[in-house]
Amino acid sequence: MEVDKGKGEAEETRKVAEADRDTVTLxxxxxKLFEVSKEAAAxxxxxxxxxxxxxxxxxxxxxxxxxxxxALENVVxxxxxxxxxxxxxxxxxxxxxxxxxxxxxxxxxxRKFVDRLSHDALFDLVExxxxxxxxxxxxxxxxxxxxxxxxxxxxxxxxxxxxxNDYTKEELEEIRQELAWAFYDD
Amino acid sequence: MRAPSFGRKVPYVMAxxxxxxPSLTDDAVAExxxxxxxxxxxxxxxxxxxxxxxxxHPSVDRVLAARRPTERDTTLWPCLWWVDDDDxxxxxxxxxxxxxxxxxxxxxxxxxxxxxxxxxxxxxxMAISTEAFRSWDGVLCTRVLPRRPDDSSANGYMLWNPLTxxxxxxxxxxxxxxxxxxxxYAHPVTGRFHLLHATDVAVPSxxxxxxxxxxxxxxxxxxxxxxxxxxPSLSTMTMSGEKDRSVSxxxxxxxxxxxxxxxxxxxxxxxxxxxxxxxxxxxAAPERPxxxxxxxxxxxVPRGNKQQxxxxxxxxQQLPVALEVWVLDDYSSDHRRSWRLRETIGLDxxxxxxxRFVAAAAVEVVEGVNEGEEVFVHHEDGIEAYSVRSKVxxxxxxxxRCAALLMYRxxxxxxxxxxxxxxxxxxxxxxxHGSIWHSPSxxxxxxxxAMPCLGLNPGPWHGTDNGPARCWHGYGPIVALAALSPAxxxxxxxxxxxxxxxxxLVAGRQVPQVATAPSLPPSADVSQPAGAIVHRQEGRRPPxxxxxxxxxxxxxxxxxxxxxxxxxSVWDLMDLELKMKCLVLGTTALRGTAWLALVPxxxxxxxxxHGPFGHV
Numbered sequence: 001m002e003v004d005k006g007k008g009e010a011e012e013t014r015k016v017a018e019a020d021r022d023t024v025t026l027x028x029x030x031x032k033l034f035e036v037s038k039e040a041a042a043x044x045x046x047x048x049x050x051x052x053x054x055x056x057x058x059x060x061x062x063x064x065x066x067x068x069x070x071a072l073e074n075v076v077x078x079x080x081x082x083x084x085x086x087x088x089x090x091x092x093x094x095x096x097x098x099x100x101x102x103x104x105x106x107x108x109x110x111r112k113f114v115d116r117l118s119h120d121a122l123f124d125l126v127e128x129x130x131x132x133x134x135x136x137x138x139x140x141x142x143x144x145x146x147x148x149x150x151x152x153x154x155x156x157x158x159x160x161x162x163x164x165n166d167y168t169k170e171e172l173e174e175i176r177q178e179l180a181w182a183f184y185d186d
Numbered sequence: 187m188r189a190p191s192f193g194r195k196v197p198y199v200m201a202x203x204x205x206x207x208p209s210l211t212d213d214a215v216a217e218x219x220x221x222x223x224x225x226x227x228x229x230x231x232x233x234x235x236x237x238x239x240x241x242x243h244p245s246v247d248r249v250l251a252a253r254r255p256t257e258r259d260t261t262l263w264p265c266l267w268w269v270d271d272d273d274x275x276x277x278x279x280x281x282x283x284x285x286x287x288x289x290x291x292x293x294x295x296x297x298x299x300x301x302x303x304x305x306x307x308x309x310x311x312m313a314i315s316t317e318a319f320r321s322w323d324g325v326l327c328t329r330v331l332p333r334r335p336d337d338s339s340a341n342g343y344m345l346w347n348p349l350t351x352x353x354x355x356x357x358x359x360x361x362x363x364x365x366x367x368x369x370x371y372a373h374p375v376t377g378r379f380h381l382l383h384a385t386d387v388a389v390p391s392x393x394x395x396x397x398x399x400x401x402x403x404x405x406x407x408x409x410x411x412x413x414x415x416x417x418p419s420l421s422t423m424t425m426s427g428e429k430d431r432s433v434s435x436x437x438x439x440x441x442x443x444x445x446x447x448x449x450x451x452x453x454x455x456x457x458x459x460x461x462x463x464x465x466x467x468x469x470a471a472p473e474r475p476x477x478x479x480x481x482x483x484x485x486x487v488p489r490g491n492k493q494q495x496x497x498x499x500x501x502x503q504q505l506p507v508a509l510e511v512w513v514l515d516d517y518s519s520d521h522r523r524s525w526r527l528r529e530t531i532g533l534d535x536x537x538x539x540x541x542r543f544v545a546a547a548a549v550e551v552v553e554g555v556n557e558g559e560e561v562f563v564h565h566e567d568g569i570e571a572y573s574v575r576s577k578v579x580x581x582x583x584x585x586x587r588c589a590a591l592l593m594y595r596x597x598x599x600x601x602x603x604x605x606x607x608x609x610x611x612x613x614x615x616x617x618x619h620g621s622i623w624h625s626p627s628x629x630x631x632x633x634x635x636a637m638p639c640l641g642l643n644p645g646p647w648h649g650t651d652n653g654p655a656r657c658w659h660g661y662g663p664i665v666a667l668a669a670l671s672p673a674x675x676x677x678x679x680x681x682x683x684x685x686x687x688x689x690x691l692v693a694g695r696q697v698p699q700v701a702t703a704p705s706l707p708p709s710a711d712v713s714q715p716a717g718a719i720v721h722r723q724e725g726r727r728p729p730x731x732x733x734x735x736x737x738x739x740x741x742x743x744x745x746x747x748x749x750x751x752x753x754x755s756v757w758d759l760m761d762l763e764l765k766m767k768c769l770v771l772g773t774t775a776l777r778g779t780a781w782l783a784l785v786p787x788x789x790x791x792x793x794x795x796h797g798p799f800g801h802v
Contacts, residue, residue: 126214138217146221154232166235175232 024052026076027061028069034076040083046133066131071124074117078137081109106140114144119160215240312355314344319592320431322370322439325379326592329367330355343367345379345405345605354605359383359401359411368400369432369439371461378604379405382414382432382439382459402464405605417457417466419446433486435493436517437461442471442484442497454479456495456521470521472512476502483549487513487559496528498549498561500540507540508532509561509572529574531561536570536579538563548591564591 023035042049051057064072106114114122122141129137149157158165167175219227219241231238315329326346342357359365365385372379381403401411432439438458445455454471471479482499495514500507511529514521533539543549548564559574569591572579 123214126218127211130211130214130217142214142217142221145218149218149222149230150226154230157230157233161233163234163237165233167232172232175238 024048024057025059025061026072027058027063028067028072029065030069032069032072033061034069034072036076036079037083040079044079044082044134044136046135048132064131067128068124070121071128074121074125075128075132075134075137078113078134081113082136106143110140111144114141312342320367320370321592322432322434323372323379325370325372327367327370327381329358343381345370345381354379354405356381356403356405357410359385359403365399368441369434369459371434371437371439372604373404374437374462376604380461381405383411400466414464414466417446417468432459433484433495434461435486435495440469440484440495442479442482444479445471453477454482454497456484470525472497472499472525472527473522474499474501474510474512474527476504477510478502481544485549485551487551496551497525498551500543506532506534509543511561531572533579537567538565538570538579542566550591550593552593562591 022038024038024041026034026036028034038052042052051062056062067075114125117125122145126138126141126145128134129141148160152160157163165172215237219230219237222230227241231241312330313333315331319326319328321327324347328344330342330344332341342355345354345356347353365383367381368384369382370380383401383403385399385401398416400414400416402414403411432441434440438460440459441457442454443457445453454477456469456471458467458469459465460467471477477497477499482497485496485498486493487496488494495517497510497512499510499512501510509529509531510527511531512525513528514524515526516524533543542565543563546563546565548562550562550564552560552562561572561574563570563572568581570579570581
């Protein structure tokens with residue numbers, strides 16, 4: 001009985017998935033499932049587009065082992081917001097010119113989207129965007145990080161990013177001399 | 187290479203997990219770094235070894251090369267350079283100025299301050315030729331000409347990296363006055379700058395094309411120019427005028443030349459110079475009947491994240507006259523098939539004729555911020571720009587004194603583009619005269635601009651981080667350094683930088699009459715103790731040799747200096763520091779050779795003298 005019931009449920013989900021074809025289910029490294037509209041996923045992520053076109057999308061959740069649930073949630077969130085933010089008529093032209101168009105400043109909602117993220121979440125999102133080939137999201141997140149970094153000294157950067165200084169004193173001095181032009185302000 | 191890991195601040199319990207937790211891959215860090223201004227990238231090399239490796243890593247290079255210009259931080263500069271001269275036709279000037287063309291496509295023309303770059307040779311025997319400014323890998327190159335016609339030793343080429351202000355002059359290969367620079371590149375591995383020079387020995391009459399000799403120079407090498415062999419089939423080639431400028435892509439230089447042995451049909455072929463192997467080879471050009479290699483232009487266009495070779499050509503015997511734009515989609519595979527006709531641009535409504543296009547001083551393809559790609563044609567009558575996106579020609583209005591249009595792309599990946607010994611300049615007698623940035627146009631806020639001034643390159647990055655560009659120009663000529671006097675120094679309000687003063691001024695005796703002169707007479711012997719010596723105090727490692735000698739001199743004069751130090755107030759010192767930095771940048775980008783830069787520029791005008799430090 002138990003087994004039958006399980007089968008039935010599986011069939012049911014498959015039916016649902018077949019009927020509901022405009023979404024894809026993504027599975028994070030820790031096994032959480034997220035749904036995202038197929039259209040948005042294909043448009044925003046070259047990797048997902050390839051998977052959808054190649055038929056390697058698993059209805060029970062496409063495994064994305066490299067991406068944690070938190071980051072994936074953000075990715076999905078971004079996809080949904082992106083889908084909502086642009087009227088669909090403009091989508092086609094924007095996606096065509098996307099590769100050649102110069103980087104545009106993040107829009108208001110994108111700015112808000114990355115502003116609310118913690119550093120860690122932001123870094124994870126960069127990785128996820130990079131992994132999924134989401135150019136725009138990568139642009140937006142990297143832009144945010146680079147904005148954070150601008151005007152900071154190496155010391156501040158180490159502090160913010162919690163990086164260990166693995167230079168010896170001499171090495172550091174040497175590199176600073178070599179790059180003297182970059183250190184007017186210190 | 188190990189992926190650099192952004193360490194995380196994590197609760198203690200999670201520390202173990204975080205250690206193996208996600209870290210940013212090289213790609214991601216490269217993406218982030220590439221979005222920073224060049225100066226930040228350079229600065230962050232001091233963060234940790236992994237970042238240092240990454241900032242010099244080709245992946246950042248690639249990202250940067252492909253970076254699309256953003257509003258405030260534009261790597262791709264269509265530059266207009268013009269000359270500080272009433273009569274540009276003279277073709278030789280004391281100072282050349284370059285401004286970013288902020289024209290129509292710059293998003294905020296009116297609020298962005300101009301960022302003029304300027305260079306001048308402050309020597310007495312050389313003038314800058316304005317005929318052919320070229321740019322490769324972020325280095326601008328032009329010819330320098332002797333002021334006296336009989337002085338052939340002053341024939342040479344000037345190299346200038348506006349990003350670091352590094353500057354060098356190299357002698358032209360003998361016989362002087364023949365040939366021209368056809369290419370330049372920073373070596374992909376060492377970063378050492380190289381120049382390619384071509385001559386066809388005299389008589390370039392129509393049918394008697396002489397054999398072309400191509401020479402290469404590792405800038406700064408004592409060995410000088412050496413010949414590289416062209417492909418045997420290509421003993422002569424016509425590389426002259428604006429067309430001789432090669433374009434670099436994927437570490438190779440490219441020219442569009444006539445296919446050897448093609449007879450009267452004049453088929454085109456792309457000549458490629460592999461900078462790593464130092465070898466020439468051929469590559470297929472677009473197979474288009476009527477494509478005339480002598481008039482078509484080979485350029486590089488940005489395409490998404492990549493760059494592509496592109497040929498702009500007017501097709502012979504075809505009416506109406508139209509400009510065809512061919513692009514090479516796949517650089518690595520079969521070129522014959524990869525060339526694709528991307529655009530056909532009609533010339534209706536422009537003042538461009540076939541003859542004008544052929545004679546055009548510059549044909550460039552740039553990618554703007556808002557308006558997408560544009561084709562610029564600078565002909566005798568002005569500049570015409572075609573927007574690929576909106577498919578319309580427009581005239582670009584520029585000042586009358588505009589001399590030329592130049593594509594300049596900052597090369598931030600290689601802040602260490604090296605000119606090696608050529609930079610030290612003072613070794614070479616007539617080869618160089620120190621470096622001065624003469625920027626008469628950049629008036630200080632207090633209106634104090636009557637004096638010829640020099641200054642730090644107020645380049646693009648100063649304005650990127652902390653608001654508007656700081657006014658760092660407005661210093662007197664560097665001779666003021668050699669003969670310091672308060673009368674010379676600009677008002678202390680110039681900058682409010684305090685608390686950084688790694689320099690001590692150790693002045694020799696004061697020489698007021700020199701101090702008030704607008705410049706040092708060439709005969710003045712500045713190698714005598716009139717010169718001030720600036721001494722770095724902090725525990726920086728002094729460059730060997732130079733520092734030892736300098737230190738000896740400093741020690742020898744310390745007694746006298748202590749008395750004359752009353753002028754060494756804080757702002758003097760700061761100014762001096764900036765000047766010194768300015769000089770450091772100007773004369774050497776090499777590690778540790780900063781001291782040389784302190785030599786007054788006019789020192790080499792003194793026969794047999796090479797600055798106060800002697801031969802170093």
